[in-house]
Amino acid sequence: MSEQDISSIAHLMRRAGFGAPLEELEARAAKGYDATVDELLDPESQPPMERDIMMRYKTDWLSQAGLEGQQEEWTFRMINSKRPLQEKIALFWHCVLVTGHAKCEYPKQQSMELDMFRTTGMNSFHDLLKGLAKDPAMVFYLDNCMSHAGAINENWGRELLELFSLGVGMDGEFNYSEDDVKAAARAFTGWTVTNSIPRYPYGKYDAKFMYDPRDHDNDEKTFLGETGNFNGEDIVDIIVRQPATARFVARHLYNFFVADDVQVPAWKDTPPQDIEAIKQLEEEYFRSNYNITAMLRVLFKSDWFKNATFSKVKSPAETVIGTLKLVGDYKFPRPGLDMMTMNIRFMGQDLLNPPTVEGWHTGREWIDSGTLVERINFTADQVGNTNHTGVKDIINRLSKVGPLLTAEQLVDGCLENLGAYRLADETRNQLVALANDEGELRSDGDDFPTRVATMLQSIVATTEYLFA
Amino acid sequence: MTSTKKDPVLVVLQLAGGNDALNTVVPYGNPKYFDHRNNVVVSEDQVLPINDQIGFNPNMEPMKKLYDEGHMAIVQGVGYPTGSRSHFRSMDIWHTCEPTKIGEEGWLGRVVRDLDPKSENVLTAVNFGRGLPRALVAPGVPAASVGDLETYGVLTGIDDADQRLKALDVFSKVYTPMIGQGAVNDYLAHTGLDALKGADILSSAPGMYSSTVEYGSDTVSQYMRNIVQTHLAGFGTRVLYTTAPFNSFDTHAGQLAAHTRLWSETSRAVGDFYDDLQEHNAGQDVLLLVFTEFGRRVKDNGSGTDHGAGGHCFIIGEQVKGGLYGEYPSLDADKLDDGDLQFNTDFRSVYSTILDKWMGLDAKPIVGGEFEQLSFV
Numbered sequence: 001m002s003e004q005d006i007s008s009i010a011h012l013m014r015r016a017g018f019g020a021p022l023e024e025l026e027a028r029a030a031k032g033y034d035a036t037v038d039e040l041l042d043p044e045s046q047p048p049m050e051r052d053i054m055m056r057y058k059t060d061w062l063s064q065a066g067l068e069g070q071q072e073e074w075t076f077r078m079i080n081s082k083r084p085l086q087e088k089i090a091l092f093w094h095c096v097l098v099t100g101h102a103k104c105e106y107p108k109q110q111s112m113e114l115d116m117f118r119t120t121g122m123n124s125f126h127d128l129l130k131g132l133a134k135d136p137a138m139v140f141y142l143d144n145c146m147s148h149a150g151a152i153n154e155n156w157g158r159e160l161l162e163l164f165s166l167g168v169g170m171d172g173e174f175n176y177s178e179d180d181v182k183a184a185a186r187a188f189t190g191w192t193v194t195n196s197i198p199r200y201p202y203g204k205y206d207a208k209f210m211y212d213p214r215d216h217d218n219d220e221k222t223f224l225g226e227t228g229n230f231n232g233e234d235i236v237d238i239i240v241r242q243p244a245t246a247r248f249v250a251r252h253l254y255n256f257f258v259a260d261d262v263q264v265p266a267w268k269d270t271p272p273q274d275i276e277a278i279k280q281l282e283e284e285y286f287r288s289n290y291n292i293t294a295m296l297r298v299l300f301k302s303d304w305f306k307n308a309t310f311s312k313v314k315s316p317a318e319t320v321i322g323t324l325k326l327v328g329d330y331k332f333p334r335p336g337l338d339m340m341t342m343n344i345r346f347m348g349q350d351l352l353n354p355p356t357v358e359g360w361h362t363g364r365e366w367i368d369s370g371t372l373v374e375r376i377n378f379t380a381d382q383v384g385n386t387n388h389t390g391v392k393d394i395i396n397r398l399s400k401v402g403p404l405l406t407a408e409q410l411v412d413g414c415l416e417n418l419g420a421y422r423l424a425d426e427t428r429n430q431l432v433a434l435a436n437d438e439g440e441l442r443s444d445g446d447d448f449p450t451r452v453a454t455m456l457q458s459i460v461a462t463t464e465y466l467f468a
Numbered sequence: 469m470t471s472t473k474k475d476p477v478l479v480v481l482q483l484a485g486g487n488d489a490l491n492t493v494v495p496y497g498n499p500k501y502f503d504h505r506n507n508v509v510v511s512e513d514q515v516l517p518i519n520d521q522i523g524f525n526p527n528m529e530p531m532k533k534l535y536d537e538g539h540m541a542i543v544q545g546v547g548y549p550t551g552s553r554s555h556f557r558s559m560d561i562w563h564t565c566e567p568t569k570i571g572e573e574g575w576l577g578r579v580v581r582d583l584d585p586k587s588e589n590v591l592t593a594v595n596f597g598r599g600l601p602r603a604l605v606a607p608g609v610p611a612a613s614v615g616d617l618e619t620y621g622v623l624t625g626i627d628d629a630d631q632r633l634k635a636l637d638v639f640s641k642v643y644t645p646m647i648g649q650g651a652v653n654d655y656l657a658h659t660g661l662d663a664l665k666g667a668d669i670l671s672s673a674p675g676m677y678s679s680t681v682e683y684g685s686d687t688v689s690q691y692m693r694n695i696v697q698t699h700l701a702g703f704g705t706r707v708l709y710t711t712a713p714f715n716s717f718d719t720h721a722g723q724l725a726a727h728t729r730l731w732s733e734t735s736r737a738v739g740d741f742y743d744d745l746q747e748h749n750a751g752q753d754v755l756l757l758v759f760t761e762f763g764r765r766v767k768d769n770g771s772g773t774d775h776g777a778g779g780h781c782f783i784i785g786e787q788v789k790g791g792l793y794g795e796y797p798s799l800d801a802d803k804l805d806d807g808d809l810q811f812n813t814d815f816r817s818v819y820s821t822i823l824d825k826w827m828g829l830d831a832k833p834i835v836g837g838e839f840e841q842l843s844f845v
Contacts, residue, residue, distance in 0.1 A: 102556035346599035369663040381625035
């Protein structure tokens with residue numbers, strides 16, 4: 001197994017999952033890169049989460065009645081799922097097809113939405129949009145239940161076009177007009193939800209999607225140049241056929257899985273940084289009948305993906321989950337996970353409660369002086385804790401390098417164990433100097449664990465480690 | 469006087485969870501109060517009277533004192549149209565000044581941008597608590613968020629002091645911007661140095677501070693003390709923010725006991741904060757706003773109260789014109805809004821007054837429109 005194999009698998013697992021300890025990376029590299037991609041893309045081939053165990057230890061996760069409990073449960077899933085890409089794709093769609101706790105009648109509806117992303121998020125985008133339009137959390141969040149024949153509320157109609165499918169524009173042109181927004185809103189009148197009746201103090205009954213034909217606008221509509229007596233499904237049918245939708249899905253996948261792009265509002269006038277990659281994804285979108293798994297297969301097996309190492313700033317969720325996986329904590333639902341989960345919020349990503357319907361701005365916008373301190377201190381606290389099994393494993397591995405480690409061996413060994421990280425020469429030289437400054441490093445010395453831990457802490461504080 | 473005048477400073481204390489307006493400023497002169505409140509009630513003989521109609525909750529002695537001295541304004545019946553009874557949504561509305569759509573920027577984020585457009589001072593705004601409240605979030609606007617001022621810093625998890633200093637030295641070298649590394653890395657490098665600088669400066673505050681005021685041991689008290697420490701240290705901080713622990717004012721059940729503890733602690737914290745500033749002759753430039761996202765139901769539910777509308781704001785400071793502002797919302801059945809108090813003063817009026825008359829800023833673009841100015845400043 002070459003260093004290159006480990007590095008490629010580490011990259012793949014960071015993007016298609018939340019990273020992995022070196023032992024898992026080696027096992028996957030032994031199976032091969034393509035086989036690992038195929039396994040990730042077939043989540044059903046791996047066992048699901050053991051729901052009974054989760055609920056036995058965390059009965060509050062059953063009720064899904066509050067934001068913090070939901071976040072904690074999702075965090076546990078992201079750390080432990082044997083289907084990492086399934087959780088990653090749920091996170092992806094949550095960041096694109098946004099609903100927020102701040103405007104949610106009953107929190108559990110958002111958990112049900114996440115389940116929809118888990119089970120159908122890698123299938124057809126066509127089906128996903130249709131599911132989204134009937135998703136009670138979404139119907140309520142974007143006020144479609146307040147949109148009536150003769151008195152439309154444009155909120156859902158607009159965001160469906162602007163943020164969930166076509167995008168404002170591409171190649172400098174607008175993708176739709178204000179009239180299209182109105183037509184879409186009219187077509188979705190009558191798409192509403194049943195009341196979520198309270199059963200105090202045990203939360204509420206689930207709201208269900210309901211179509212009320214009496215409240216549907218049955219007149220003719222013209223949408224994106226096509227005319228007919230359209231209902232909501234017809235609008236989705238027309239949307240998914242548009243080149244703009246192919247561009248939209250391709251560019252979102254690229255931004256989330258490959259490399260940081262400009263923020264979404266700039267997409268109309270700023271072309272994609274790698275137009276060839278986007279074109280391949282667009283072609284696969286149409287070829288596969290809008291199938292997300294097919295697009296991801298093209299993506300993960302492409303050279304442009306493999307070459308795009310460390311070109312994304314990690315999101316807070318990726319940072320926290322990746323770190324906890326690495327140090328091997330919370331493999332079981334023990335107390336304290338709720339507070340651990342809060343770190344994702346402290347770093348600026350309050351899962352299930354995004355700041356706006358646009359979701360979170362990504363890339364360098366994750367980082368400001370406040371969130372950077374949170375991020376570095378959290379990560380350094382974890383990798384510096386020599387009681388964690390994952391940290392012990394790293395110390396143990398490095399102790400086997402030889403009786404005496406050079407400063408270079410310490411730095412490079414730590415980098416490899418963190419997931420084949422690379423540093424700029426300047427940075428690496430600084431860390432080597434730091435290690436040298438402490439004198440001879442004996443692997444049987446009492447200070448060996450601390451010296452390894454301190455080096456890990458110094459590495460996770462670098463700018464390089466902000467990236468994945 | 470003008471030559472020694474310092475920049476005005478705004479301190480915000482957020483009472484998260486929805487404070488019960490009726491049992492905070494109690495309308496004990498109105499028999500309807502006792503009709504609506506069968507169990508969760510403050511009796512007439514307990515109230516600390518303001519006049520023959522209303523009075524403070526008995527646990528608010530220190531704030532009553534500030535009121536009697538003329539340093540505290542009570543704005544009654546504050547809210548916004550089509551009130552939301554969701555904590556998150558309502559808090560969002562107060563934070564972004566956007567009652568009808570999901571807002572993008574926090575109002576104090578915009579304030580910080582106006583005060584320090586080039587982000588020259590990393591400490592123009594400081595929050596005490598973990599994670600920034602949305603009020604302080606705006607793209608490109610730095611704000612420090614401090615969980616524990618005594619131990620605040622970068623890489624605090626390296627126990628050995630000497631090791632940590634060396635690691636921080638490496639950190640500062642690694643984060644030094646280099647020519648030709650690209651815009652993103654340049655930004656990250658600057659941010660890293662800002663964070664380090666901010667932490668260094670902030671952590672020096674407790675060491676410069678001494679006071680005879682002894683604060684309570686609860687979180688709000690400790691953070692109010694941190695706010696005074698930071699203000700006294702003279703870092704040029706203009707906006708300081710803190711929040712009562714997560715939704716603590718959300719008193720659906722067992723309210724009387726909980727509310728007693730909450731207001732004993734909070735009122736004492738506010739009184740100590742005021743006294744501490746006085747002791748250091750530093751109260752001249754500070755204005756404190758105390759707010760909550762909504763009031764609670766007029767009728768109690770047996771042991772607590774559910775989410776409602778219309779609440780009160782308190783504005784406290786040496787320069788504040790104390791007294792009552794707005795009208796106490798009516799308790800008449802036909803004047804209630806679906807069982808809740810009707811607001812009569814938009815919260816953006818309170819913000820506008822503070823921004824215009826205290827901070828000297830143009831309030832309109834910050835709160836998103838023109839709102840009536842009150843006269844508490």
